[in-house]
Amino acid sequence: MxxxxxxxxxxxxxxxxxxxxxxxxxxxxxxxxxxxxxxxxxxxxxxxxxxGDEGDAMDTEEHDGSYQPVSDAKMMRLGRMIKDLRTRVPISAEAPGEKTVIPNTPDFKGFTDQNTVHVDGFLFSEEDVDDLCEEGKMSRNYCLDCKSKNCAPLNFISHSASVLQLQFLYQVALADKVKDKVIVDVGSRLGAVLYAGHLFTRARKIIGVEINEWFTKLQKDMIKQYKMDDRIEVMCKDIQTMPELLSKDADIVIMNNVFQFFNDLPMQQQIWKFVRAETKKKSGLLLVTLPALQDQLKEAGLSANKLMKGWVKEVKLNYDGGWFQDLNDDELEEIKQVHLYKVL
Incomplete structure (x- = not known):
């Protein structure tokens, strides 16, 4: 038509x-x-x-509504780590020589290298970005033809979970599910999930798997400096070389948009099939993805229903349960990126 x-x-x-x-x-x-x-x-x-995909809707269960408070002292300690990291990495929080690929998907239609800025959501909140713009260190707009009146908004991309997302992840989604457990963060990058996990939870072990050597060294330096090596370990490896980490060791696996910007579609598909095959071996294993697993699989060109059937069921989270005061619409959308699944 x-x-x-x-x-x-x-x-x-x-x-x-x-x-x-x-x-x-x-x-x-x-x-x-x-x-x-x-x-x-x-x-x-x-x-x-x-x-979406053809087939029956995925099985779900309701979250139990648990909530784990975090002290102001721990939030302040996390804030100190963030300030420290800002002195060690560029605003984009990209490693030297790192190459990212803007996905050719509907969500990123019109995004180009010229109109897209990488700003790390763990290091910089929206208010921080506003401050940087006021200081002239960043702009929210770019010139379309080098004439000052013809400007357009820049697109912003983050490769880390924000502090608010991490709070929702540990204080709500995983509130009573972490004590004495092993958490694996696939693609740990700056280490945001690891540091917050150490501060906010009583997990027995928190393991970061990071393929980039520069990011691995950065995390190890932070872990040593802030005395977190009693429970955090970082490995510079490709997750595909560590099947037993997913199939035996891990109780909780966290994946924050981990493959989409760094691999072509065939490689994304290969890794997701590997993750499915290995995690499927451990019934009850919890998976946390940002954004939804369904969306990430579809963006990789895979059949979400086909892959998720017989693999996981979603644990429905209550995003607007009054967990955090005075959330605006943007912040609510932010925590709605956090999704929890249980391996069948």
Whole structure:
């Protein structure tokens, strides 16, 4: 269908809808509004499922609602680590010579090397970025043709979980599931998941697997400096060379958008199939992904339903449970990137 007829249908539908609600009196309007909202939600779900993979919906279970508080002293210690890291890495938090690839997917349509900035979400909050812009160290816009009036917003990409995401991860999603357990962070990069895990939890062991030597050394230096080597270990390896780490050692595996920006599609597919095959050997193993596992598999060109069937069920998290005060819409969307799954 051409674009023009689609526009005509849309405009005609809008007109019909307005005419329809104009016929309702005040007593009927509220009931009709509730009906429309529920109908739209249902239809949205059908569309989402239709555009996904064929097959049955994935099994789910509800999160138990546990919450683990974190003291101000621990948050301040994490803040000191962040300030320290800012002096050791560039704003983009990219390793020397590191090459990242902007995925050719709908989520990143229009993103280019010219209009995209890498800013580490662990090191810099939105407020920090605003401060950097005010100081002239960064801009939120770029010039389209070197004329000052013709500017467009830059796209921002982070390769680390933010502090808020880490708080939600450990204080809510994994609140009562970590004590005496082994956590494995695949692609540990700056070590954000490791440091927060050490501060926020009583995990027995926290293992980072990082393929980049520069990032590995950085993490080891931080771990030694802040005396976290009693429970944290970092390995400079490709996760595909360590199957038993996933199939036997780990109780919890964390993956923060770990393959998409660093591997081509065939390699992403190979790694995801490896992760599935090894984690599937340990029933009850918990997987945490940012963003949703379904989305990451689809972005890698894989059938999410086919791979997830017989592998995991999602543990539905309550993002708006009042865990943190005064979350704005952007912050709520931020923690909604955290997803929890249990191996069947």
């Amino acid at each position: 051409s674009e023009a007829p689609q526009v005509d249908i849309l405009e005609a539908s809008k007109e019909k809808f307005v005419n329809l609600i104009s016929e309702l009196d005040d007593s009927q309007f509220h009931t009709f509004e509730q009906f429309v909202q529920s109908a739209l939600q249902e239809y949205h779900g059908q569309i989402h499922h239709h555009h």
